[in-house]
Amino acid sequence: MSLHKSDVEKIAHLARLSINEDDIPSYADNLSNILKLVDQLNTVDTSDISPMAHPQDAAQRLREDEVTETDQRDHFLKNAPKTADGLFLVPKVIE
Amino acid sequence: MFQKTIAELIIELQNKSISSVELTQAYLNRIQKNDQIYNSFITVTPDLALEQAERADKRLAAGNAEPLTGIPLAQKDIFCTNGVKTSSGSKMLDNFIAPYDATVIDKFNQAGAVMLGKTNMDEFAMGSSNETSFYGPVKNPWNTNTVPGGSSGGSAAAVAAQLAPAATGTDTGGSIRQPAALCNLTGLKPTYGRVSRYGMIAFASSLDQAGPMTKTAEDAAIMLNAMAGFDPKDSTCSNKNVPDYTADLNKNLKGLKIGLPKEFFEKGMDESVAKVIEDAIDTYKKAGAELVEISLPNSGLSVPSYYVVAPAEASSNLSRFDGVRYGYRCENPVDLEDMYKRSRGEGFGEEVKRRIMIGTYALSVGFYDAYYLKAQKVRRLISEDFKKAFEKVDVIMGPTTPTTAFNIGEKSNDPVTMYLSDIYTIAVNLAGLPGMSIPAGFANNMPVGLQLIGNYFEESRLLNVAHQYQQITDWHKQTPAM
Amino acid sequence: MEWEVVIGLEIHAQLATKSKIFSGSSTAYGAAPNTQACAVDLGLPGVLPVVNKEAVAMGAKFGLAIGANVSKHSVFDRKNYFYPDSPKGYQTSQLYFPIVESGHIEIELEDGKIKTIGITRAHLEEDAGKSLHENYNDLTGIDLNRAGTPLLEIVSEPDLRSAKEAVAYMKKIHSLVQYLEICDGNMQEGSFRCDANVSVRPKGQEELGTRAEIKNINSFRFVERAINHEIERQIELIEDGGRVIQETRLYDSDKDETRSMRSKEEANDYRYFPCPDLLPIVLDDTYLDAIKNKLPELPEAKKTRFIKEYDLKSIDADILTAQKDLSIFFEATTKHAGGEAKICANWVLGEVNAALNKNELSISESPITPEQLGGLIKRISDKTISGKIAKTVFEAMWNGEGSADDIIEKKGLKQVTDSGLIEKVIDEIMTKNQGQVEQYRSGKEQVFGFFVGQTMKATQGKANPQQVNELLKKKLKG
Known part of the structure; x- marks a missing residue:
């Protein structure tokens, strides 16, 4: 599988990554090489195999429905690039 | 003093031949004097360290110390540390002061350990050479033209250069074991779920696991005693009982069945490395272990499987770095999309962007089955291979890396070649097994690591097998010329 | 041409848990912005989710109440998309293995007939935060208090054939979730809201028309109006030679119209995959029986x-x-x-x-x-x-x-039942109104009402009406 410029652009958009126009060919090359490596997966038959999402064959533990957290807004907001009135600010969201 | 192990320092602290403040100050001085050579720390925390050391000394005086009380440690900059910059090696988090402690950090704090600082690492743990760090490459103390390995390269270099008695690392595809091998250290990646992942900045959630990087197996056992255990904040953390990992260290190796996967020895390994590994295995044989040839037929597919699974999870895990609530935000975004794209485009380095894109691609419409599900199916095959092998043997051994440390810049332009340097370590993460690397000798004056792989939750056995080797060899005692 | 309308609803019911689905933050409504958003809700680096027991129990409860299959093995997936009110860049939801599958509920149609509406699935997921568009120098404010509130998304089959049926179905589910005490049903606070998938096709045609999804409708009245508007729009569009495109539309209750959500127009690729931070939810028969036995x-x-x-x-x-x-x-x-x-x-x-x-x-x-x-x-x-x-x-x-x-x-409102007293009052009234008495006796019985009125008035309405009737009849006869 090898990727074209348009594939790289599409993926970069989905992943919200700005990429320099000049760098696209090298991304396309590198990603294609990685996909070539990955294509080795097709050398093995997995038709009867169930996917393994997790190393543990365990069930989810469930938490009691209790409020354990207290307000730490001011502490957390210190890391925010832009805030006002306890809100995180971002460029206008248009719906 | 800087050659002393944690086990030795514990005795000195407890018999008061040295105080934690003295010890901590000595290490801080040494870091200040030498780390410009290695670049192993991103942040050094002298004030915090001395404050913790003072408290530790009080605790030691009061007689309610735990083994690690007063021991200075270096923490990989992937663990959130309340009030201290936590960058994960990325420009994205260059301004991020973690507002809480990771469970691992919390446990070390409870134990009274001292944090010297936060160590350099490949950006978001994505790399095998520490060259992807926003803070520049780390140099291998054994030869400063070479890499220390990655992603826990800063931790490895810090311990190898004796800037800290021990450090933490995290291992998603070999990131503890490979740098341990390249820097002549003992590194342990525990069973997936043995150590809490809470507060450890995620790379690939189903593969990441934290562990110790130390001078000896005994130190690794002491560290793991403090790190392991159930955490209600991590759904994937095991509630299996935590044994005292130092308890079994002295069991003898008579009758130990060592599995040697023929696939590990067939090809790919440097001849000089192969020779060291064969000698190490021979040492075990002489110590009474039984060697059994085994096969891990699908292990050759571990790198391809990993390079779908890990990037897929990473692409999603790293979506939270969007410039909204913390971390880097680009200058003057014109609109929302511009803010997302430039904050992420400028905040992430090349390798991280590459992996996000591979992962995004593998999960996208039309490719999910062919890539993601296929890789997860192969993952099961790889894991089944191990299951079968452990029906016959107690531990599996082989090389940790195919070569010794390579030169800085040698592989950084060729991702695939770089990925293949983790060829022996990745399968262990896919299966979730515990793995270790221990110093096994030298090839062309550079350290070689022997990899030990254990069955699930058999860290005690791995540590025992490693410790016994260190009783009859002194490879682990070799230090680089400084 | 005669058109047939096909509607399916996706109802989002906020589950009435005390804490969030993956964290210990409070879900209480109306707190100051971001004061109920903990490290997990904010998606800080390194944090991890742990599933709320009650949220799972509530999902199972709903499934059992609609005769559905409650899955013994359900899995949380990540739905990846970037939006400022989605702090992790993904929503944790259930796509491949939801907790509830194939249930149904009956609704009563206007003609009194009963119709069964299929419920394809119901799955657990987390709510998003809120974007506040007040003027912060042309910026948008993000409040993540609601982020991580548990939701049960209830997806119907496309079995509904009119806006009225859709409302009846929505009301039925609304009633049910309150009976089950799994949702407070407060539509003003957004605890119960729905998206409607609407399409039209020529009557008799098997194949479904292209559907439009109307987002976030939060009242019964709006559901009916929004759907009817959308039906009209689609029919008009097709009859004018146009074509319905698959898109998301927003109902504007002020203008009473639906409009395309341009910002979400691009083809979404959510890249769902199982959440590696969570393990499968495993339920057994004992657990399900216990819930079944406790159903109200x-x-x-x-x-x-x-x-x-x-x-x-x-x-x-x-x-x-x-x-x-x-x-x-x-x-x-x-x-x-x-x-x-x-x-x-x-x-x-x-x-x-x-x-x-x-x-x-x-x-x-x-x-x-x-x-x-x-x-x-x-x-x-x-x-x-x-x-x-x-x-x-x-x-x-x-x-x-x-x-x-x-x-x-x-x-002093006690009824007067003393017939002596009532008779006395009647006697007085008859004496004062001789003319009317004559009229009654000469056959003009309509004036009877006049006497009742006067009697009640005189007793300030307290006289027992039955007794008043009887006594009046007797006395007026003479």
Whole structure:
């Protein structure tokens, strides 16, 4: 599988990554090489195999429905690039 | 003093031949004097360290110390540390002061350990050479033209250069074991779920696991005693009982069945490395272990499987770095999309962007089955291979890396070649097994690591097998010329 | 051309847990921005989710109540997309293995016929935060208090054929989730809202038309209006030679129209995959049986019981059981009134409902308790007061003047049943109104009402109307 410029652009958009126009060919090359490596997966038959999402064959533990957290807004907001009135600010969201 | 192990320092602290403040100050001085050579720390925390050391000394005086009380440690900059910059090696988090402690950090704090600082690492743990760090490459103390390995390269270099008695690392595809091998250290990646992942900045959630990087197996056992255990904040953390990992260290190796996967020895390994590994295995044989040839037929597919699974999870895990609530935000975004794209485009380095894109691609419409599900199916095959092998043997051994440390810049332009340097370590993460690397000798004056792989939750056995080797060899005692 | 409408609803019900689905933050409504958003809700680096036990139990409860298959092995997936109110860059949801599959519910159509609506699935997921568009120098403010509130998304089959059916279905689910106590049903606060998938096709055509999804409708009235508007728009579009495109539309209740959400127009690729931070939710028979055994009486069963036990008309029983709180109010009133269920039903559906509507209150906010209302009805049935006086007492009670007995006593509203006294009053009136007496006796019986009126007026309405009637008839005959 090898990727074209348009594939790289599409993926970069989905992943919200700005990429320099000049760098696209090298991304396309590198990603294609990685996909070539990955294509080795097709050398093995997995038709009867169930996917393994997790190393543990365990069930989810469930938490009691209790409020354990207290307000730490001011502490957390210190890391925010832009805030006002306890809100995180971002460029206008248009719906 | 800087050659002393944690086990030795514990005795000195407890018999008061040295105080934690003295010890901590000595290490801080040494870091200040030498780390410009290695670049192993991103942040050094002298004030915090001395404050913790003072408290530790009080605790030691009061007689309610735990083994690690007063021991200075270096923490990989992937663990959130309340009030201290936590960058994960990325420009994205260059301004991020973690507002809480990771469970691992919390446990070390409870134990009274001292944090010297936060160590350099490949950006978001994505790399095998520490060259992807926003803070520049780390140099291998054994030869400063070479890499220390990655992603826990800063931790490895810090311990190898004796800037800290021990450090933490995290291992998603070999990131503890490979740098341990390249820097002549003992590194342990525990069973997936043995150590809490809470507060450890995620790379690939189903593969990441934290562990110790130390001078000896005994130190690794002491560290793991403090790190392991159930955490209600991590759904994937095991509630299996935590044994005292130092308890079994002295069991003898008579009758130990060592599995040697023929696939590990067939090809790919440097001849000089192969020779060291064969000698190490021979040492075990002489110590009474039984060697059994085994096969891990699908292990050759571990790198391809990993390079779908890990990037897929990473692409999603790293979506939270969007410039909204913390971390880097680009200058003057014109609109929302511009803010997302430039904050992420400028905040992430090349390798991280590459992996996000591979992962995004593998999960996208039309490719999910062919890539993601296929890789997860192969993952099961790889894991089944191990299951079968452990029906016959107690531990599996082989090389940790195919070569010794390579030169800085040698592989950084060729991702695939770089990925293949983790060829022996990745399968262990896919299966979730515990793995270790221990110093096994030298090839062309550079350290070689022997990899030990254990069955699930058999860290005690791995540590025992490693410790016994260190009783009859002194490879682990070799230090680089400084 | 005759058109057939095809509608499927995706209802989002906020689960009434105390804490969030993956963290220990409070879910209480109305807190100051970001004061109920902990490290996990903010998606800080390194944090991890742990699933709320109650949220799972509530999902299972719903599944069992709609006769669905509650999955013994359900899995959380990540739905990846970038939006400022989605702090992790993905929503944790269930795509491939939801907790509830293939259930159904019955709705009553306008003609009284019963129709079964299929429920494809219901899955657990987390709610997003809120974007506030007030003016922060042309920026948007993000409040993540709601982020991580548990939701049950209930997805119907495309079985609904009109806006009215859609409303009936939505009301049915609304009633059910409140009965099950898994959602407070508060639509104003957004605890219960829906997206509608609407398409049209020529009658008789098998293949479905292209659908548009109308997002985030939060009232029954808007559902009906939004769907009807969308139906009209689509039919008009097709009849004018156009083509419906698959898109997301927003209902603007001010303008009463749907419009395309341009910002979301791009083809979404959510890249769902199993969340590696969570393990499968595993439920066993013992667990499910325990939940099944604890299921409360559901609306249908209650309605049937009301008809049987209280001899109510089907339509009254239907209204009384549609809201759980109303049904409880009614039954409690009946208990305090010592029977008289029909009178109780009339009062609850009549006076009580009217007063609540007038004051824009819900039944749980009623200033009159079932005990008070029952006390009032008791006095009607033992003839202490007449039905007419009872309305005066009700009004006083509504205004907080105490129990029926207190009010009757204080205001002297007790019914006059002393026939000697009533006869005396009648005699006086007949004496004063000889002309009318003559008229009555000469066959003009309409004036009877005049005498009743005068008698009641003279007794300030307190005379027992039956006695007044009897005595008047006797005396006027002469």
